[in-house]
Amino acid sequence: MFAKQYINGIIDEVMEYYDCIIAGSGPAGLGAAFQLLSCKPDARILILEKAEISSGGLRNDCKMNFTFPVGFPGEYWERGKAEEYLAQVEEFLKPEILEQKQFDVYEKRAARIGVELLRIRQSHLGTDGGIQLIKALVSQLTAKQVEISFGESLITAEEKDHMAVTGKREAHYGALIVAPGRHGFDFLRRFMTELGIPYADNSIDVGIRLETKIEHYPIVKDYYDPKFIFPERTRTFCTNSGSAHVVQERYTTPSGQHYYSVNGHSYSENRPPNGLVNFAVLRSVAFTEPIASGQDYAEYLATLAMLTGGGHPVMQRVGDFRLGKRTTADGLNTDLNDFRPTLSSATPGDISLALPSKFLDSIWKALKLLDTIIPGILHPSTIMYYPEIKLYANKPIFRDYYFMAARDIYLIGDGAGTSRGITGAWASGLRAADGIAARNGWTAA
Ligand SMILES: Cc1cc2nc3c(=O)[nH]c(=O)nc-3n(C[C@H](O)[C@H](O)[C@H](O)COP(=O)(O)OP(=O)(O)OC[C@H]3O[C@@H](n4cnc5c(N)ncnc54)[C@H](O)[C@@H]3O)c2cc1C
DSSP states (O other): OOEEEEETTEEEEEOEEEEEEEEOOSHHHHHHHHHHHHHOTTOOEEEEESSSSOOSGGGSOOEEEOSTTTTOOTTTOOHHHHHHHHHHHHHHHOOOOOOOOSHHHHHHHHHHTTOEEEOOOEEEOHHHHHHHHHHHHHHHHHHTTOEEEETOOEEEEETTTTEEEESSOEEEEEEEEEOOTGGGHHHHHHHHHHHTOOEEOOOEEEEEEEEEEGGGSGGGGTOSSOEEEETTTEEEEEEEEEEEEEEEEEEEOTTSOEEEEEEEEEEOTTSOOOSEEEEEEEEEEOOOTTOSOHHHHHHHHHHHHHHHTTSSOEEEEHHHHHHTOOOOTGGGGSTTOOSOOSOTTSEESOGGGTSOHHHHHHHHHHHHHHHHHSTTTTOTTOEEEEEEEEOOOOEEOOSSTTOEEETTEEEOSTTTTSOSSHHHHHHHHHHHHHHHHHHHTOOOO
């Protein structure tokens, strides 16, 4: 949107102006856009999206958790407010909540050995269903005159002038929301440094992803993504079943080294099931002196894993791990191994070569507890993939409750550490938008 001015008798198109520029079209950015529109229907909004398509996290599996505290980091959210926002997310997205069976049975089994099973209201669209949802949301925004510019990245901003600098232009904003997701971790760190936004280091999650036949983890027929909390800050995370696949995401460290982190997703019920289930077991660690950055440490671990895996994640059979020996390609073809690992590019090897005992010991203890609750998960054929690493940006020191980190600049979503999942990210967007609306005196329609 251009403003026009006369300079020396010549009509000049001056810099574009938007009430709000949002960098990132993941759930945090989308949630913010819809909330701004509900407060000010004629708000001029520009969404910048680095990718050529809306590539945010709704595109991956799209299971959504509607129970606090899943996805809501405790340092930023207290139950009351988070639940209010969660209710708004649910009202907007209208998810179909999945039925849970035999919860009490599993819960009791877990409690007997000191493990907690969280009762979480969940929905699941699948990767294909998530793509449909994104398309619908993007067309709703376009119909409301929101400009969405794909293939355009936010590079930096000038706080005093309220100016965003992108790869293609400079534009003025009333408010700037930066929601670049986990992949935007390095970008956000640079952005905060350039703008003098103070930040503290964040905790990291390091772990493995298991893949096995559904008969070895049948709880998923009763509870799609069971959330078990084990001692030593260890937990199950992101369970996928049906047409389920393990995937790898490519990251680049600040020094230019590439590494892959494992993840998982599944398609909707419209795809034929492959009889497999995958989920992560992660341990969280927060660092103190003398480690300057937990993120740098995590990326160092990931590159070490790449070294041992010849540039790829490593996979090891539980049977081999128990015997203290590496897995080989031939070892994956024994009569006990009656499924093909879905991340076929992973290298058969030994995860303990690259996973420090601080993490490995807690994870292995957790798995033994899990095998007591759901006997079968430690079947010799179960595959353990490494690394699965979750980085969260260095925590910005916010100026207000609404995630404002510099004058009229809001940092939200998984990249900024204000969420750890789709619904938390969407809620962060709502909260930032509420802050912008309050500052500008916009009232809800
Ligand atoms: C394989 C996989 C499966 C997952 N499954 C689930 C799940 O089932 N349920 C769940 O709750 N969570 C899941 N997650 C996590 C979920 O995706 C995130 O929690 C969520 O998407 C975070 O939302 P966000 O808006 O903060 O960031 P994102 O969704 O990551 O969106 C950030 C967007 O910003 C863009 N961007 C980055 N930098 C810039 C820039 N400088 N300028 C402009 N645009 C930029 C990116 O291209 C991206 O589209 C999964 C993640 C993966 C990778």
